[in-house]
Amino acid sequence: MTIAPQSRAPVAPSEPALSVTGVTHTFGARKALDDVTLEAPRGAFTALVGQNGAGKTTLFSLITRLYDNRSGTIRVLGHDVRRDPAAALSQLGVVFQSRTLDLELTVLQNLLYHAALHGIGRREAKERAYVALRRVSLEGRAKDRVRALSGGQMRRVEIARALLHQPSLLLLDEPTTGLDIGSRRTLIEEVRRLIDEDGIGVLWATHLVDEIEVADRVVVLHKGRVMADGTVDELRARAGAEDVGAAFLAVVGADDAEGVVLARRASA
Template sequence: MTEQPRETASPRGAGAAPAAVPALAVRDVTHTFGARKALDDVSLDVPAGSFTALLGPNGAGKTTLFSLVTRLYDNRSGAIHVLGYDVRRQPAAALSQLGVVFQARTLDLELSVLDNLLYHATLHGIGFGAGRRRAMELLAQAGLADRARDKVRNLSGGQMRRVEIVRALIHRPRLLLLDEPTVGLDIASRAALVAQVRELVAQEAIGVLWATHIIEEIQPGDRIVVLHRGRVRARGSYEEMLAQTGTDELGAAFLKLVGDEAEAA
């Protein structure tokens, strides 16, 4: 299959139309661990106000890409821009626009829900009063206001994930990255989490990059980037994936795009 032409991010600055600046623009990024190439010339965009699924099996390179965007790793090739800010040259400005939910749980289990959120707010320079108001507002939206004083360890897995999303939104980012956020959740909790994030996209026009290997989490109208063995195999809308592969459901389209490599992985 021939890849779609790469989209070009508009530079942030004079004359740039804000709507034309992607929430995330990755260009020609390669990353290696010794002799192993984890990412190979990866390029993708997440438009503002879009739900973009980064679809690939375990080991595809999704977590490595997230680590580069968040500066846990340094991208030594290509370029990564968050809302037009270069993550290498303007890391503070770029990361201020970014909220992240990592695959591994990162809440302090011995602190209360509210204390976890206030600590994160402080890291972003938000005062106690403003941080508390923002935290309680977001907890109410997530249906967790009544758990604010509970220790995190007393929450269910799905509730912990919802608190992590609240934490990621404390500083009002315009891009939200979620790395396999539903791993380990039951079907009902997984559906609730996906619905919560989709509501954020619809109501607040946040750009979302949702990394997953679960086909069922992707819906018609979503943007999709297929990543396999460190390479982008296809990019486009849900409908374009089906049309370009001549299939009528996404699972079949994915298998056609990665071919026998998926079975061998």
């Protein structure tokens, strides 16, 4: 079953899923982000790589309007998040680092509640919920309480929830934190399949460089600044490194790489 997308203003084909330009953000005297500029193309996996405290979650909070960006511009499919937040956020699906499901409700009840917040009627919401759960291979768990799910299954429910309003951009903030190797692999495969099948743009924040594939775009965020931005091959070439982990070390300095897992992949 195909569900017709909600009516939205047309977007130029050249418009990226996300465009961040010259964004600085401070907490008192501490500068959390310093003149950050980056893009996440449509139909692509963009990895935002940095250690804990690099500014990844602050950036996500600005994109989603949890914080107000008082400098620079942030656009989602061409819509400025400050000037036209409703249009921007309607194109955006989010999976936050901290889990936000209600453990006492069923999987379906969690999804229906989220759909109601987006103004989707109950009948259509139920149809969309089952479609989204099939996308993440969890349709058989719709009536189970969330508390009964594994950590990896909860993450997949959160992705299904984020897809209910059919966004064009999906933000995931350290989504594999606390998951075992098998659950991590399954989650990453599900997200990459969404890119291939739906052309959705993905910004995946992580400190695990083994989650990056050769075809991905990589943005290295370090101490609030973008230190590198490009394809995996471009990053390796500029750093004179044989893999992503070594390239990260070259960009930020070995002494500053604490907390970033530099495991190598044969494909990288």
